[in-house]
Amino acid sequence: MSSNYAIETVLQSIPEVSCVEADQTNLIVGTSDGQILHYVINREDPESDLLDFTYLLASRQDAPGRKGPKRILLLECVQLAAVLANDTLSFYSLPEFAPASHLRILKDVQGVIQSSTLQDKVEVDGCAMLTLFTKKKVRQIKVSRQVVKLFKEVEYAGCETACQIGAIVCLATRSSYDMIDLDQRAKIPLFPVVQGESNPVGEQYASFLPHIVSAMPKEFLVASGSPESPTTMGLFITLEGEITRGTLMFAAYPIKILVDGKYTIALLSNRTIEIHEMSTQAVLQIIDAPDVTDLTWTSAPVPVVSCRHIDMIILQANRPLFEQLKTLEKPALLDLNRARSISDVLSQILLVRKTGIGALITETRLIVIDHLLDTGELQAALDEAEQLARDTPPAFAERLYHELAYIHQKAGLLYFDRMLFDDAVDHFKKGNIDPRIIIAKFPEFEQLDTKASLYSGLRGTVDRSSNVDEIILRNLSETVDDNETLVELSVIVKSNALELLRRYLTDFRERKEFASSGHGQDSSSLFSVVDSTLLEILLQMDPGESKSRLETFLGTSMESPDEIISILKKHKSYHYLSQLYAKLSRHKECLDIVRKSITGEIVDGQAKSDGIVQMRDYLLSFGDSDLIWEFGLFLIRTAPETGLQLLCHAVDAALVSFTIQDVLNSLRENEEDFSIFMLLLEHLIVVIHLDNVALYDELIQIYAKRMIEILSSQVTARQFLKQSNDEYRSLPAPKVPYLTFVSQFSTQEDEIVVGQFLLLRNKLINVLQGNISYDADAVLNIILQRRDMLLAEQILLFGRLSKHSESLNLMVHDLKDFDSAEVYCYHGGISLSQIRITNDKRETVVMRRKLFPLLFEECLKLEDYSLQFAQASEVLNRWGNYMDVAIILELVPEHWSIEMISQFLISALSQLAGEKRDAQIQRSLARGQLKHQSAQSYVLLN
Template sequence: MSLKAFTQVQVYEKLPNPKEKDKFSIHSLECYDRNIYIGTKDSLVQHLILPSSSDTKDSSQSPREGRMKLLGSSSPVTQLRVIPVLNHLLVLWDRSVSALNMFSLEPLPFLKRIQHVSFFEVCESALSTSSQSVCVELVTASSRSRVVRIHVVGVERWDCVKEVSLPQEPVALAVYDNTLCVATSDRYFLHDHKSGSTIDLFPHNLSRQNIIVSTAGKGEFLLNGPGSLGMFVMKNGICQRPPVQWSEELLAAVVCYPYILALQPQALYVYSMVDQHLKQTVPLLRARGLLSTTEGVYVFMEREILGLSHVPFEEQIQTLVRYERVEEALGLLGGVQAHLPQVSYKELHKIITCMDGFIKFYQGSFSEAKELFIKGELDPRELISLYPEMEPLCETFHSQLVKVNNAKELLALRQEDRTTFQQYLDFLGDFLMVVRGTKQGVECSEDIDTAQLRMYTEQGDRVDLDALVSSPNSCSIDKCVPLLELHKRFFTLGLLYQSHGHHIKAIQTWVKITDGQYEDSSCSNVYEHIVRTLSRLKQRDVVWTFADWALQRNQEVGIQIFTKRDPEDQDTFAQEDVLTFLKNYSLALMLFLEFLVHDLKSKEEKHHTLLATAYVTHILRALQNGKGTDSDGGMTRDKLQQLLWQSSLYDTMTVHEAIQPTVLHTEQAILLGRAGDHYQALQTLVHKERDLQVAGAYCRRAAGWQERELEHTLFLTLLRIYLGSNELASAAVDLLNANAAAFDLDTVLQVLPDSWSVQLVSQFVLGSLRGTFHQRRMAGVERGLAQVELLRHKYTWAQASKRMLKLDKGLVCNTCQKDLTEPEFVCSLRGELVHTNCGSYTE
């Protein structure tokens, strides 16, 4: 398929006049804006005026014939050139250049004909303006002379300002700025008429090929080179484009960017300057020449003028894309970038890139396809719509891309080749994951998330499915809920509701799973998830709605609704409201009070008192059920004892009233001890609790960090209680032997019964004496160490008092790092100088 780069329309036709001999024959052509100038074989210049709404594609519009000028002789008009800035029309006929007014075609009397000219060029790049006049450069040459003349053309005069000598007679000529591109009888060369430098290019065969020399752009020339190659040469002699291969029968060639039009006897061939390939062939017979303009190209014949106008570049590129000629489309787009609005260029580049991506997509080159889709900013809905049962959610969406010729029907592929179809599904998931959240996907985030949810659900990908709906998403509730229910993904359904703010629906769904109304094996700890969700919610009404259900199912876990909340969310629920709510849930109430007292460090008497009474209630219930000694009951009793020992905020009377009628004798003793009645406390432990080890532990715990005398007093009291009962005599001996350091030997000897032998208490006596001697010796050691330290200080003072200390400028205090400016200072034991007020901080 050849590309249609130009459209053809007839611009003008000179109909023959049957009444008289008509010798009309077009020999040259020039155009500017709506003005066309024809030079004929018999020295006639004809002015044609195109309609104001001229459109070369509209054949119903024909030009209006304006003035004509007969120059006098029968010589043909070989060249025409308009200088719009001067309103001049330059005419070459009879080997001379004449200047006419471009509108009236009347000769300009001030500009005399320039004789002996074979061809000329107007150097538009050398246009100069000043406050007095506007001038352009005119270059004339004769095939009979080796001299090229430079003329400066103004409104009322032209002058030859320079003559340039060439190494050979010129045959053809093109000009850009100071550079002349010259063809002689056997070669081409470049000549800079200002610097005088010449660059030889390459030879040609004049007998076998026509000479072509024309400008091809800024500082670039098109030449008919050896081997029928169209050569592009810059003014510095460098070729920056590959040559174009054309026929030896070439008649003329012009550049109409980005194409080269080569005229041959039977047709006009259009080549691309981008890739040098033939793009279009226009059949033409008896064509004589070409004229390139900014709008297109004119082809003239003996009595007819045809117009070739550009097919819009956007249309050309879209045609190439439609036929999947992606590389060619990209090359053309790059070549015409400067001629397109930036917005159009970007959109076309995206279309081409995405088409290339779809070609790779259907070929199975998924990695390349993904890169091209991202680069081309493909609308993800274009890809989603290709998959069965994944139509875009927006009813107004219509695909804007051209369908690829070898496109696979994915619905049929799913039925015929499940493995290959799975690869296409994996690609879709990968692509959607990449573009999700980016600028490319933000405009259709609902389609992307819904498509991902469908894929994950149908493929059984629980991890990715839950990750999608657990995070903020744009899934369509109307589309996704039936799908999840169909596949029995009820836990995920709850997550979807939650992510969209429908918290009650979410928890109701999970409650039905927990209660067995829904079957969903994808999550085994739904109840814990409900509790965790409620602990994070700030919506009070939602939490209160499900709190009863959670606590009825498991108080120990359910209470986490209130105890596992973030610290900044603790004020969501008033503590008193929670305590009131938990009255019917004793275990939960106890756990919540523990949270208040131990975690939140509550200082309220009520909380500490309620916690103590809650412990009592729990222990009594365990004892009643025969579980008082198991791990749960025992742990609770340990907690109660710890609270009674450590807390000073509970109401002792209230707690004592709760414990008094019970068998919790150890706790009664602790309360008596907190009230200062240690004797009664020890009596309770010895005679009611009947646990002698607990009694000893009580003495040590009650003394705590107080004076040693209190410990002696408590142990002595316990000893007297033991001695008051004959049954506890052996316990008294054990008490003395195990706690010798806790007794004063003299006092114990006074209270011991006279009937006791020395041998019975010998172990206690030896231990007590050993402890006493040890204490005395340790006291002696400490006294000796203190004396040594004092002696060291005296020595240091003596040494310091005998030597001088120099206080230099800039010396700073070793403690505060400020300057020592006063004559008073302190020298530390390490020899460091400090301020007198800083000396107390040094060792």
């Protein structure tokens, strides 16, 4: 299979290029307007979304005489560059490409070349050898980092072009080719440039310029044509001046000829590039090149990106196999950067184009092999792949790796689709395919994350392929008609498929130890899926058969032990789970299993009380202070006596560094343990109801301060609270009590920060309504930092401080929460909760008689008259029995009629009458009781 060439873009938007030179890191461009542009090739640009490499302009300077440079040569051995411009040869230092002003500038130079053999380019002392052409002479100079010296000189006038092999220079004037031996200073005439014309003068000969290249180690190739012939001959000349072997025939006269190994590359005047094989003289390829004006052979191979290669092997993220792909996602920049690095093709042929620079590259044979695979010629494709491996030079080793990986992966997928699972697994191993691609073909593992990266050219094959059940059914149906037999065989084949998958995954895991999986940053996720799938397969196998394999599996390193634990839990394989925990020395997880057993989250056949004892004994045996702390608190919450017993024993046995008395203090001082401290404090105050005012005060103030901290630092919490307050204010009447409205968000809000804040707030509101006295002034000072937001808290605290007018003002005028205001008055100003039903203690009734008139008075201050009348009337009619008629009559506006308060007056008068009757009855009962006691006393005295 012969090599194909393709044109790739190197650099665009550079008009009127006069010459170009490059190596693996630098690109030097001369322009017709007399500029020299120095670019640095950036092969690793993770931010670039271009298929090509990035070229960074390092410098821009004027050429000598400000005329377009004719030739640029990079002299790597002396870290210099030679530039021929305006018949002047000057030198520049590398890598910065700055003028080497200390070196001699050579005038009257018509051309400059180097020998085509490396040993003649560089002297033993490391100097570079250049051959120059003046109007009358051929000169050979020696260039070092410090000096330029004349080495040899031979008379030869009118040189147009030349090529050098060792001491032999093949050169030409406009009319003829000649050969000069620099050592012997001898000249050998050859033949005319234009066939049959020793002195071609005239417009018809203007395009017939001489062309000379080094074809073989000891041969030159020259062009010779004639206006009378549409074709041009390429003649091979030995170092002795003899024409040898066959003749190349070009379809038109060349503009430029280069030699690349065993191929000649000719840019012809018909704007095509014609490629010949020198050994057979056959034309192998013709490439249209309408905008190419020149070809250049660079001093060193230049890295160029093969776009067709990228299109096939760029790694793109894959979705689960059975999800339909609606669109092809743009690859991530990192994937594109990686694809560029593995699509790097070295070329020494640069193309000068009308608007930039291109390159002629050897095109990969991957596309030809891919076509063979697509047409079902798997063996032919694999034979070509072996030949590709033999033919590819070491410089392209990385590209070869990915090409072979691509071929074997695709072959494996095609064999898999034919139900040839053994062959498929062999090629999967050779191609190092991402196991997730294969795992995704098994429906029983669809719950796993089988998203993977794959070569772009394989996407179609993967998307078109069926899952393993469909593959088995389709292939068996071609030969089996009986349904029962079909089902039986399907089960057997599926079992074989799973076994082959197990083999591949096992092999893949073993390669992990040698870092040969080749999946880079995705390795962790990959091996996590591999481990999970392999364990699932082993757990589905017969227990007797899988026991040793499971133990071997659990004895090896795992990428994600937590995933393995999850699978073992799913299968309730607690025996293997305990083995794994023991291997990993993960005592906390062991204790978590016991804890879940105690709480009933898992069932392991062990009684809850035994689980508590087991946890206590395990903690005492292990003797880890942190674990005893964590699970001791769990035991305190679950079984207080056992938890206390554990902590006391741990302290007595010096297993821990704390005492029982130190628990709260140490937790309070350690910020990392603050949440545990809060749990314990809440347990003491809320659950045990420890009658400790200091701790109660501390808990309330912690709640308040943390709420203020969240509101100060988290804009989402502030926005939510403001929005909820505004939302409540905008609710139409009748509306739920404000406390009910606030409480409902604690279980409905999904935002983490807001959820944490609401949980704190709910706790604070609950403890603010508790029966234990606390420092309400201190808490209020904290809350007032956000007086515009924390309204419920202010209401409760104002109530505790007997600032009832402030509380009622907030409820009536700000929130218009009249129901809560009534509840507040009913509970004597200490609670807003409907469920806190107090008894009618004398002090509570006294507070009601004080608060309901205040509420009535606040309602009268409402600006909306209809709302004022409705709410004031409601308070009078519902709670009038707690109000003094005289006080109310003083408060009632003058414009209110008697009818407007008639219901209150009737109720009040009835109450007064009832109270009078009650007083008379009580006096009568008292007199009767007195008479009865007097009678008893008389009997006793007698």
